[in-house]
Amino acid sequence: MKIGVIGGGAAGLAAAYELGLRGHTAEVFEGAPFLGGQASTFDVGGTPVEKGYHHLFRSDTAMIDLMSELGIGHQLKWIDSNVGYFVDGRLWKFTSPFDLMRFSPLPLLDRIKLGLMTLMLQRRKEWHSLEQVTATEWLKEHAGRKGYEVIFEPMLRGKFGDHHDRIAMSWLWNKFALRTASRGKGLLGRFKEQLGYPVGSFAEIFDVLAERVRSQGGQVHINAKVQGTIVEDGRCVGLRVAVDGGEPETRTYDAVLSTVPSYIMPHVAPDLPESYVAHLTDKTYLAAVLVVLVLDRPLSRHYWTYVGDRSIPFLGIIEHTNFIPAENYGGGHIVYLTNYLERDSRLYQMSAEELYREYLPHLAQINPAFDESWVKEHHHHKVDAAQPIVTPGYADTIPDHRTPIAGLYLANTTQIYPEDRGTNYSVRMGRQVAALIDDDAN
Numbered sequence: 266m267k268i269g270v271i272g273g274g275a276a277g278l279a280a281a282y283e284l285g286l287r288g289h290t291a292e293v294f295e296g297a298p299f300l301g302g303q304a305s306t307f308d309v310g311g312t313p314v315e316k317g318y319h320h321l322f323r324s325d326t327a328m329i330d331l332m333s334e335l336g337i338g339h340q341l342k343w344i345d346s347n348v349g350y351f352v353d354g355r356l357w358k359f360t361s362p363f364d365l366m367r368f369s370p371l372p373l374l375d376r377i378k379l380g381l382m383t384l385m386l387q388r389r390k391e392w393h394s395l396e397q398v399t400a401t402e403w404l405k406e407h408a409g410r411k412g413y414e415v416i417f418e419p420m421l422r423g424k425f426g427d428h429h430d431r432i433a434m435s436w437l438w439n440k441f442a443l444r445t446a447s448r449g450k451g452l453l454g455r456f457k458e459q460l461g462y463p464v465g466s467f468a469e470i471f472d473v474l475a476e477r478v479r480s481q482g483g484q485v486h487i488n489a490k491v492q493g494t495i496v497e498d499g500r501c502v503g504l505r506v507a508v509d510g511g512e513p514e515t516r517t518y519d520a521v522l523s524t525v526p527s528y529i530m531p532h533v534a535p536d537l538p539e540s541y542v543a544h545l546t547d548k549t550y551l552a553a554v555l556v557v558l559v560l561d562r563p564l565s566r567h568y569w570t571y572v573g574d575r576s577i578p579f580l581g582i583i584e585h586t587n588f589i590p591a592e593n594y595g596g597g598h599i600v601y602l603t604n605y606l607e608r609d610s611r612l613y614q615m616s617a618e619e620l621y622r623e624y625l626p627h628l629a630q631i632n633p634a635f636d637e638s639w640v641k642e643h644h645h646h647k648v649d650a651a652q653p654i655v656t657p658g659y660a661d662t663i664p665d666h667r668t669p670i671a672g673l674y675l676a677n678t679t680q681i682y683p684e685d686r687g688t689n690y691s692v693r694m695g696r697q698v699a700a701l702i703d704d705d706a707n
């Protein structure tokens with residue numbers, strides 16, 4: 266079969282590769298001038314680095330296996346994680362259970378309660394009963410009001426902004442399960458989390474995937490925006506696509522896989538029935554808004570710092586070069602200041618310079634020695650469909666990968682559940698949907 270794939274991110278490229286392995290020919294159309302979608306990169310000191318911080322967990326086996334299969338498994342490095350938490354004007358180390366025991370903003374009894382709850386949640390296998398309750402309700406009951414307010418509310422806000430109190434507990438349960446899987450074995454290992462990074466950046470994975478698709482006889486286009494699907498007698502038979510700024514042209518396929526966000530899908534496939542469209546348009550995404558600083562020295566000791574102080578206008582600080590050494594980036598220290606925002610919010614609407622100016626005065630709270638002269642470069646990136654909001658009852662609203670139009674399939678991040686979206690799950694889903702398309706053909 267000849268299959269058209271819309272989107273050259275992790276899902277689209279993995280699907281195209283899997284289709285090639287199964288003897289089909291895939292043609293990928295990516296609207297942007299680069300591959301990788303949300304995990305795409307830009308250059309710092311001549312080395313690519315993600316526009317939004319990226320790492321892998323030990324449990325990300327779909328991505329780990331894919332890298333081995335592509336012959337680039339050796340590029341995946343595992344590094345001890347190093348987490349901080351900024352609250353009450355102080356930066357706390359927050360990597361191991363010992364750090365929690367030393368965390369005095371929370372009374373001792375609450376720390377013990379929180380430690381026990383964490384242990385219980387990490388060991389818990391059953392999660393369906395957590396689907397109908399919000400994380401806020403569950404945590405207030407099991408970690409106590411204070412534990413929720415001091416620790417979890419800022420973390421949930423960091424990920425979901427104003428939607429923080431609507432998130433399903435099943436989503437949070439999965440985070441605990443993942444973090445447990447990223448910890449080592451044995452008594453000491455249990456207190457150490459390791460995170461993975463493909464040296465050379467995630468771009469390396471997408472480039473090798475695209476090469477493989479081409480060597481399988483497929484094609485991968487960038488600057489190729491799909492304008493719509495072509496449906497005849499209830500079956501998707503092709504695409505309208507403008508390649509390299511040219512006039513839109515028609516290409517025919519036996520099947521089409523779309524990996525675009527849910528709110529774009531009804532425009533790409535206007536023939537979809539209302540019953541299916543309802544489960545596309547009922548999804549809410551937050552946008553990730555990033556200011557990326559390249560400094561001439563480190564800002565902090567931590568890779569990942571949660572910001573629990575509401576007077577600071579960003580929700581997390583990810584110092585990539587406390588993970589991958591600054592020498593890889595011409596000596597530049599890369600610091601992401603991150604927020605997840607609604608697209609109509611004030612901070613989302615700000616220009617790169619306005620947002621940089623808004624954030625700058627707060628860096629001295631994190632490191633009192635900070636001075637603007639440390640900043641060698643600053644960048645601004647936005648990812649619109651960054652984080653689907655997962656509320657109680659979400660599972661019942663997930664649209665099927667097989668759309669009601671024969672030969673038209675959907676694989677996007679709203680269909681990943683109860684896991685959080687991530688490159689690993691897009692790879693897994695892309696490959697699974699490729700298998701589905703193959704099954705339907707036989």
Ligand SMILES: Cc1cc2nc3c(=O)[nH]c(=O)nc-3n(C[C@H](O)[C@H](O)[C@H](O)COP(=O)(O)OP(=O)(O)OC[C@H]3O[C@@H](n4cnc5c(N)ncnc54)[C@H](O)[C@@H]3O)c2cc1C
Nearest residue numbers: 272274275276296302303317319320490491651687688691
């Ligand atoms: C700030 C941030 C941090 C993250 N951190 C991590 C992390 O640490 N680890 C991790 O594993 N994951 C992380 N993720 C998540 C991960 O990047 C995504 O889950 C994954 O890349 C999604 O891949 P995808 O292919 O499903 O979707 P996308 O990457 O969104 O790909 C969809 C593609 O479709 C294209 N497209 C849309 N419309 C059209 C059209 N009409 N025609 C042609 N092309 C079109 C888009 O340009 C896009 O490239 C992070 C995401 C963000 C935003």
